[in-house]
Amino acid sequence: MTSYEKLPDNAPAASPRYQPYPGPAGGWGALRSVAKAWVGSDNALKNIRALLKTNQNGGFDCPGCAWGDSPESGMVKFCENGAKAVNWEATKRRVDAAFFARYSVSALLTQSDYWLEYQGRLTEPMVYDPLSDRYQPIEWDAAFALIARHLNDLTSPDQAEFYTSGRASNEAAYLYQLFVRAYGTNNFPDCSNMCHEASGVALGQSVGVGKGTVTYDDFEHADAIFVWGQNPGTNHPRMLDPLRDAVKRGAQVVCVNPLKERGLERFQHPQNPLEMLTNSDRPTNTAFFRPALGGDMALLRGMAKFLLQWEREAQAKGEPAIFDHAFIAEHGHGVAQYLAVVDATSWEQIQAQSGLTLADIELSARMYCKGKRVIMCWAMGITQHRHSVPTIQEIVNLMLLRGNLGVAGAGLCPVRGHSNVQGDRTMGINERPPVALLDALEQRFGFAVPRHNGHNTVEAIHAMLEGRAKVFIGLGGNFAQATPDTERTAQALRNCELTVHISTKLNRSHLVHGKQALILPCLGRTDIDLQGEGPQAVTVEDSFSMVHASNGQLKPLSRQMRSEPAVVAGIAAATLGKQPVDWHWLVADYDRIRELIADTIPGFADFNQRLRLPGGFYLGNSAGSRQWKTASGRANFKANLLPDSLLDERVRASGQVPDLILQSMRSHDQYNTTIYGMDDRYRGVRGQRDVLFVNEADIVRLGFQPGQKVDIVSLWGDAHVRRVHGFTLLAFDIPAGQAAAYYPEVNPLVPLESIGDGSHTPTSKFIAIKLERARDDGRIV
Numbered sequence: 001m002t003s004y005e006k007l008p009d010n011a012p013a014a015s016p017r018y019q020p021y022p023g024p025a026g027g028w029g030a031l032r033s034v035a036k037a038w039v040g041s042d043n044a045l046k047n048i049r050a051l052l053k054t055n056q057n058g059g060f061d062c063p064g065c066a067w068g069d070s071p072e073s074g075m076v077k078f079c080e081n082g083a084k085a086v087n088w089e090a091t092k093r094r095v096d097a098a099f100f101a102r103y104s105v106s107a108l109l110t111q112s113d114y115w116l117e118y119q120g121r122l123t124e125p126m127v128y129d130p131l132s133d134r135y136q137p138i139e140w141d142a143a144f145a146l147i148a149r150h151l152n153d154l155t156s157p158d159q160a161e162f163y164t165s166g167r168a169s170n171e172a173a174y175l176y177q178l179f180v181r182a183y184g185t186n187n188f189p190d191c192s193n194m195c196h197e198a199s200g201v202a203l204g205q206s207v208g209v210g211k212g213t214v215t216y217d218d219f220e221h222a223d224a225i226f227v228w229g230q231n232p233g234t235n236h237p238r239m240l241d242p243l244r245d246a247v248k249r250g251a252q253v254v255c256v257n258p259l260k261e262r263g264l265e266r267f268q269h270p271q272n273p274l275e276m277l278t279n280s281d282r283p284t285n286t287a288f289f290r291p292a293l294g295g296d297m298a299l300l301r302g303m304a305k306f307l308l309q310w311e312r313e314a315q316a317k318g319e320p321a322i323f324d325h326a327f328i329a330e331h332g333h334g335v336a337q338y339l340a341v342v343d344a345t346s347w348e349q350i351q352a353q354s355g356l357t358l359a360d361i362e363l364s365a366r367m368y369c370k371g372k373r374v375i376m377c378w379a380m381g382i383t384q385h386r387h388s389v390p391t392i393q394e395i396v397n398l399m400l401l402r403g404n405l406g407v408a409g410a411g412l413c414p415v416r417g418h419s420n421v422q423g424d425r426t427m428g429i430n431e432r433p434p435v436a437l438l439d440a441l442e443q444r445f446g447f448a449v450p451r452h453n454g455h456n457t458v459e460a461i462h463a464m465l466e467g468r469a470k471v472f473i474g475l476g477g478n479f480a481q482a483t484p485d486t487e488r489t490a491q492a493l494r495n496c497e498l499t500v501h502i503s504t505k506l507n508r509s510h511l512v513h514g515k516q517a518l519i520l521p522c523l524g525r526t527d528i529d530l531q532g533e534g535p536q537a538v539t540v541e542d543s544f545s546m547v548h549a550s551n552g553q554l555k556p557l558s559r560q561m562r563s564e565p566a567v568v569a570g571i572a573a574a575t576l577g578k579q580p581v582d583w584h585w586l587v588a589d590y591d592r593i594r595e596l597i598a599d600t601i602p603g604f605a606d607f608n609q610r611l612r613l614p615g616g617f618y619l620g621n622s623a624g625s626r627q628w629k630t631a632s633g634r635a636n637f638k639a640n641l642l643p644d645s646l647l648d649e650r651v652r653a654s655g656q657v658p659d660l661i662l663q664s665m666r667s668h669d670q671y672n673t674t675i676y677g678m679d680d681r682y683r684g685v686r687g688q689r690d691v692l693f694v695n696e697a698d699i700v701r702l703g704f705q706p707g708q709k710v711d712i713v714s715l716w717g718d719a720h721v722r723r724v725h726g727f728t729l730l731a732f733d734i735p736a737g738q739a740a741a742y743y744p745e746v747n748p749l750v751p752l753e754s755i756g757d758g759s760h761t762p763t764s765k766f767i768a769i770k771l772e773r774a775r776d777d778g779r780i781v
Contacts, residue, residue, distance in 0.1 A: 024281035027268030079237035093120025122521035123558035144574035157184030165476030166421025169538035172564035186454030202392035208629030221409030224371030229381020233263015292355025324403030338637035373409035390640035406626035423541030464492035484750035532588030654717030696731035714749035
């Protein structure tokens with residue numbers, strides 16, 4: 001067994017196991033998991049230092065999630081999955097020329113995503129050679145020249161797609177958007193198109209800014225916190241602290257999620273000696289509601305209908321009002337139209353669509369009313385539906401009725417995924433850019449910026465499929481695996497004349513390539529970034545609009561690895577020369593990039609000076625200050641109707657009746673498409689990922705047995721067959737009629753055309769499926 005074939009200790013088990021997990025979130029299980037990731041990095045001694053510098057002043061920002069940092073000081077400011085992310089990146093294992101000489105692309109395609117990334121860090125630029133079916137070394141200047149030749153040979157700049165991952169720094173993202181717009185297009189497919197795009201669209205229309213309105217400190221002052229469609233125990237573990245603290249001080253913490261995720265039930269703090277020694281834990285909720293998939297809007301509408309009923313009763317009795325009439329009169333717009341829609345919505349429709357009893361809906365409304373200051377949090381369980389934009393606007397409507405915006409301890413909190421996905425959008429990674437941004441760029445740099453809308457992720461895939469786009473450049477990420485309709489996405493990439501991936505580790509997107517292909521190795525957050533003027537810091541923006549500096553701590557594995565800003569500058573200089581800026585001069589000192597950001601992006605005045613403040617600085621939020629940048633100049637109540645049916649009309653028109661409705665989700669040993677291991681501790685799954693969580697009554701109803709293997713077929717009503725093979729049925733505590741499975745394994749089931757209205761976000765949380773007995777055809781899914 002060569003070093004390239006070595007597998008970690010938590011490799012797939014010979015006989016997959018499933019046993020419910022008895023412990024709390026965090027605790028000893030988290031410590032064991034951190035220790036395993038630390039030892040498995042093959043860089044254990046150096047990584048102790050790196051971990052202790054995570055989220056610290058003078059250290060680096062965690063490459064994991066976008067949850068904000070606690071203002072409290074402490075030696076340990078990372079969570080279990082943050083530690084996994086750091087150790088996964090800061091490994092000694094290398095994917096170099098010798099590795100690619102050993103493996104053809106065809107051979108690598110047979111390996112799992114887990115195996116591919118486990119091989120280590122990319123250390124030198126590589127170009128695909130079709131004759132040998134292998135990647136071979138290429139000099140950086142030659143790689144840049146190849147990209148420039150393809151870009152400059154296109155008949156239109158709109159024939160190129162420029163993808164961005166949320167891991168990219170503010171400095172890299174700003175340079176990227178400046179280069180692409182100087183090149184002549186707004187084609188910015190972005191990871192945010194697949195996760196929180198609905199949040200940005202809904203909040204922009206309702207309150208004038210597509211970001212959350214709360215800060216970290218608001219959680220200490222909230223009387224009630226609602227957590228909608230989110231699993232913080234796995235995806236944002238540092239959020240468990242404020243949730244359990246809120247319960248402890250007597251606040252309501254209401255969790256709305258079909259699955260009873262362990263982090264939403266109880267938490268044992270790994271840094272609390274008493275809890276660890278006594279093996280005790282604390283609850284993280286005061287109530288738990290389990291709606292139908294896609295039924296959250298109906299629950300919210302039911303809560304509003306109860307509020308309206310109680311408001312009228314209070315008026316009739318001369319009792320204190322339920323609504324905040326002063327706030328509505330001063331700041332609201334469209335409340336009468338909204339309340340008319342609430343009045344017209346029947347309780348029958350609300351109950352049927354929510355999947356909850358009237359008693360549950362009333363209880364949730366009473367818990368909301370009990371809190372004078374309420375925070376509403378949500379994640380992709382809300383944003384990845386056809387009607388996600390109206391659902392989020394219903395959250396806003398409910399908050400506006402009681403004035404829960406613009407006061408301490410209250411507000412809206414879309415919890416973002418990747419660590420700088422919000423910052424990338426702030427920097428201008430936007431296929432539908434605001435006019436103010438384009439005006440500022442044009443005035444500062446003196447070139448005519450493209451004014452037409454570009455492509456989002458789904459539109460980019462269609463363009464590549466149809467031959468309208470011929471070059472794909474990815475700044476981070478794993479596009480082939482993160483996107484829907486996997487087979488069609490793969491074909492789209494293979495249609496390209498050139499695909500380029502700027503990456504830290506090997507992933508499947510490098511193997512699903514165009515006619516020509518490049519892999520360009522870049523530095524990660526943990527790496528020291530040394531440029532012409534010395535060591536550099538980059539910046540990121542968290543979910544609370546706090547901007548932090550990030551300084552890498554470890555020596556890069558290779559001198560051939562370049563920073564993301566340096567790679568972008570190299571491409572830009574080869575393509576455009578020194579227009580509209582001297583790209584190489586800018587990356588010699590990132591302060592120069594930040595000065596340009598300060599000149600053109602609102603909220604970044606005196607960027608370099610403010611960055612030196614401990615903990616960074618707050619960008620501010622207009623809606624959080626009760627300044628409404630909407631067309632009406634006020635906070636808009638949106639009078640959306642509940643959907644006639646949650647099932648898409650194309651599925652209904654096909655005449656096929658789904659066996660179940662499927663949602664995709666992450667395992668606990670996973671971050672986005674990165675698989676750290678094959679276990680899912682909190683759900684009791686070990687050594688396997690091709691599993692389908694189903695209510696046992698549904699398994700029996702459909703004629704199967706727990707443990708049996710099935711093929712999953714997606715229903716959509718078009719000519720494409722969407723099927724995944726050999727999934728093991730696990731009897732699980734999940735509402736009847738629902739199913740759940742891991743992403744990206746079930747991405748092939750998500751139709752490219754199944755997108756959110758107004759957001760174009762793939763509907764990965766609502767997939768109509770049928771189950772068939774597994775076909776033992778030996779195919780690799």
